[in-house]
Amino acid sequence: MAKRGFLNVADTVPTAARDIADTTSTVVTDIVSKGADVKKVSLISLDKTTTGRGTAITVGMNKTLRFEIWGTGTYTVQIEGLGDSNTPRALPVWDIAGKTFVASNNITAAGFYEVDIQGFTKVQSNVTAVSGGNVNGSGVVIA
Numbered sequence: 001m002a003k004r005g006f007l008n009v010a011d012t013v014p015t016a017a018r019d020i021a022d023t024t025s026t027v028v029t030d031i032v033s034k035g036a037d038v039k040k041v042s043l044i045s046l047d048k049t050t051t052g053r054g055t056a057i058t059v060g061m062n063k064t065l066r067f068e069i070w071g072t073g074t075y076t077v078q079i080e081g082l083g084d085s086n087t088p089r090a091l092p093v094w095d096i097a098g099k100t101f102v103a104s105n106n107i108t109a110a111g112f113y114e115v116d117i118q119g120f121t122k123v124q125s126n127v128t129a130v131s132g133g134n135v136n137g138s139g140v141v142i143a
Contacts, residue, residue, distance in 0.1 A: 043067055057124065064142040066140055068113075
């Protein structure tokens with residue numbers, strides 16, 4: 001295989017079985033990754049001091065929700081998935097730094113988290129408790 005520029009190309013080879021006489025074409029053998037599609041999302045309104053659900057985010061072809069939770073108060077946040085029934089159900093949340101799932105699907109500390117959202121129609125946050133300050137949350141959905 002010859003090296004030409006940044007691509008690996010096969011030396012002159014036929015391009016198809018019906019085209020055996022073609023010895024001048026080259027076949028590119030490298031695969032180019034376009035990377036993941038990432039979209040910024042807001043999970044919790046800025047400086048939220050009350051309980052309640054955030055705006056639902058349409059999942060589409062996205063696979064992962066990666067986000068940060070922070071605030072000045074004591075809080076509990078859940079990430080909920082919605083399916084065809086449109087019934088919110090708490091999802092398992094991975095604590096990236098702690099390398100473990102959060103207890104009972106409840107986020108109670110500032111940090112970076114991740115949720116597998118494949119197969120759901122929408123996802124949303126649910127602040128189930130907040131006192132003595134506020135809570136915030138934002139991140140990205142990744143295809």
